[in-house]
Amino acid sequence: MTRRPLRFGLSLVPDCADPLIRTAQDADRFGLDLLGIRDEPYRRGTADALTVLASALAVTSRIRVLPAVACLPLRPPAVLAKAIATMDRFSGGRAELGLGAGASAAGAEAFGGPFRYGASAAGALEEAVQVVRLQWSGQGGLAFGGAHYRCAAPQAGPAPRRHIPVWLGTDGPRGLDLTGRVADGWLARSGRVPPKRLADARRRIDDAAARAGRDPADVRRGYVLEGSIARESRGFLHGPPRQWVHELTELAVGHGVDTFLFAGAPEHLAPFALEIVPSVREQAARERSAAPAAG
16 A cells, blocks of 8 residues: 555535635645535535635645535536636646536536436546546647537647646546546545445555556545544544544555545634644554555
């Protein structure tokens, strides 16, 4: 199992609340690495995720941002690629792309998008990754014609100045296989992929990467921590900081998770960033050094 440096961040729901951008600034000030914004445009009362990301970049200096994850049925991939590349160039290389097939097919359809489910959703996601990377290639005269997307000029730019990582938010067999074949990172939500499913999901990603001629270690493993910091333990990711340190260390050392996004209450950001994160880094480093590296 590859021992990547651990990265920590924050996942927010864009609920139009005034503290949203201030929370992003706090995450930057506390030294967190990533800010993810949930993208479910069909949910009433939410702000536009990409607008929130751009606003956060404008008032922070170091933290990287990504939609976690972009709702593909309502985000045409060529246009989405342009938006992320623009943010990346204007911020000095601080934008990444999280992409998903859509958490609610019915919600996307009700908001004007196509209804996709199962194989259709997975096929559209695979095509979208191809369109995004064509858009970012900087090459001229390219065209794409797929079952779900057709682009006559995916090279419309701007071309990024660096490789922008593409994360896929997947949890089904088709999506995990796709992640292993083409993605730079995998982003799973703890509520949908509990620890007992992580080993099987990791193996599926690794096997798909190997069949595609890729090094499985090239795929980062991210986990959105849907929990709460509390005085008493109420189960996985619901308890005091010492419990969080133990559970996140186990996820890192035992399951190969290398990226954590805290999705708890914003008022608990400080204990997460200033107490839990450094303790997990220290404990994981200690346990890694005590055990031989695995392949």
